[in-house]
Amino acid sequence: MSDKAYALFEEQQQARGIDLGWVKQQLSKLKIETPSWGYGDSGTRFKVFQKTGVPRNPFEKFEDAAQVHKYTGLAPSVAIHIPWDKVDDYGKLRSHAEGLGLAIGAVNPNLFQEEEYELGSVTNADAAIRRKATDHLLECVDIAKATGSRELSLWFADGTNYPGQGDIRQRKAWMQEALTEMYKAMTPEMRMLIEYKFFEPAFYHTDLADWGMAYNLAQKLGPQAEVLVDTGHHAQGTNIEHIVAYLIDEQRLGGFHFNSRKYADDDLIVGSVNPYELFLIFYQIIGAGLDQDAGVRRTVEDIAYMIDQSHNIEQKIPAMIRSVLNVQTQYAKALLINHEEVAEAQRRADVLGAEDAVRKAFEFDVTPLLHALREEQGLPLDPMKAYLDTSYGKDILVRGKGGASW
Numbered sequence: 001m002s003d004k005a006y007a008l009f010e011e012q013q014q015a016r017g018i019d020l021g022w023v024k025q026q027l028s029k030l031k032i033e034t035p036s037w038g039y040g041d042s043g044t045r046f047k048v049f050q051k052t053g054v055p056r057n058p059f060e061k062f063e064d065a066a067q068v069h070k071y072t073g074l075a076p077s078v079a080i081h082i083p084w085d086k087v088d089d090y091g092k093l094r095s096h097a098e099g100l101g102l103a104i105g106a107v108n109p110n111l112f113q114e115e116e117y118e119l120g121s122v123t124n125a126d127a128a129i130r131r132k133a134t135d136h137l138l139e140c141v142d143i144a145k146a147t148g149s150r151e152l153s154l155w156f157a158d159g160t161n162y163p164g165q166g167d168i169r170q171r172k173a174w175m176q177e178a179l180t181e182m183y184k185a186m187t188p189e190m191r192m193l194i195e196y197k198f199f200e201p202a203f204y205h206t207d208l209a210d211w212g213m214a215y216n217l218a219q220k221l222g223p224q225a226e227v228l229v230d231t232g233h234h235a236q237g238t239n240i241e242h243i244v245a246y247l248i249d250e251q252r253l254g255g256f257h258f259n260s261r262k263y264a265d266d267d268l269i270v271g272s273v274n275p276y277e278l279f280l281i282f283y284q285i286i287g288a289g290l291d292q293d294a295g296v297r298r299t300v301e302d303i304a305y306m307i308d309q310s311h312n313i314e315q316k317i318p319a320m321i322r323s324v325l326n327v328q329t330q331y332a333k334a335l336l337i338n339h340e341e342v343a344e345a346q347r348r349a350d351v352l353g354a355e356d357a358v359r360k361a362f363e364f365d366v367t368p369l370l371h372a373l374r375e376e377q378g379l380p381l382d383p384m385k386a387y388l389d390t391s392y393g394k395d396i397l398v399r400g401k402g403g404a405s406w
């Protein structure tokens, strides 16, 4: 992309009152965490395809993740899932990550893959199983201390398949009891991010089904508990950006699990299905960041942007590169919204003018801007091509098949 293209773009944006210096500054602060499990084999309930060259252990997952960061400059941390990423020495995993220029991000307990959790983990009617589940939560707090992680990211598969199967109010109390114990074990620097999902694997009721339940629990636990919005965890048609705005305003938006969906919790590459939704989510976040209210601004600065995807048929490292780039593109577009223009249209009660002020930012081609930014950051203009031009993807084939699976 030529300097001419950028100069033209800059002129165009200046005329709309957009300062590209500020836009680039915001863009350079964007950090997206990738999930360790996105580098391993994953699939659907029908089949997990075994790919050649998949990481055989958590150390190799970090090596693959480092490739994503190397070419995009966007993904300096990696979330881990325990026990998928269980190692004997977390200090060693931490040094390995740091040696690759990465940090260990959110620690995700796993309370859905053991036989005993068939009827629930922290909400199981059997006190011994609840104890085991709560002990795992406490173990994850200790792991977070060893890895230097700030976030503990919680998702529970707990729920029931049939009316009458469980005592919903009793289970609600057990959930709160377990999370209270975990909350008390956290250091003051840690944050508990509570994720919700309305169905799957449970099909009648899920104990933490929506943002309201997660929010209520966070409120009860205290200021270190916040809500995690996974973009694939809502019923069709749900206005996710409204939830985002609401939670920011309540100062309880902890972070995101970004992914795309067409039908249910499809975990596809973020931005591949409905990029406009992602853009509108960023519109709300940027708007709140411009707010005068210091509390709201702090929340915006602390939002953890994380990817949560499973790459079933696609090559995993390129899929992750595509994902973080898609997030960056939509963020860049949302930064081109002139909020004053929107507010002015709102004051005039100009419905179409307000909609136009938002949408037209989405319609710009931000390639010249992103190229200029990457040039300034010493990154390849086309990170995907830069990665594919290397032999890394071929070199890892020596790992063979049967690597880490989810």
Ligand code: PSV
Binding pocket: 037, 108, 155, 195, 197, 230, 257, 265, 308
């Ligand atoms: C559940 O669907 C979820 O979104 C949670 O975040 C899990 O930790 C993750 O997926 C596992 O793939």
Ligand code: MN
Binding pocket: 155, 195, 230, 257, 308
């Ligand atoms: Mn998730």
Ligand code: MN
Binding pocket: 230, 232, 233, 265, 308
């Ligand atoms: Mn999910």
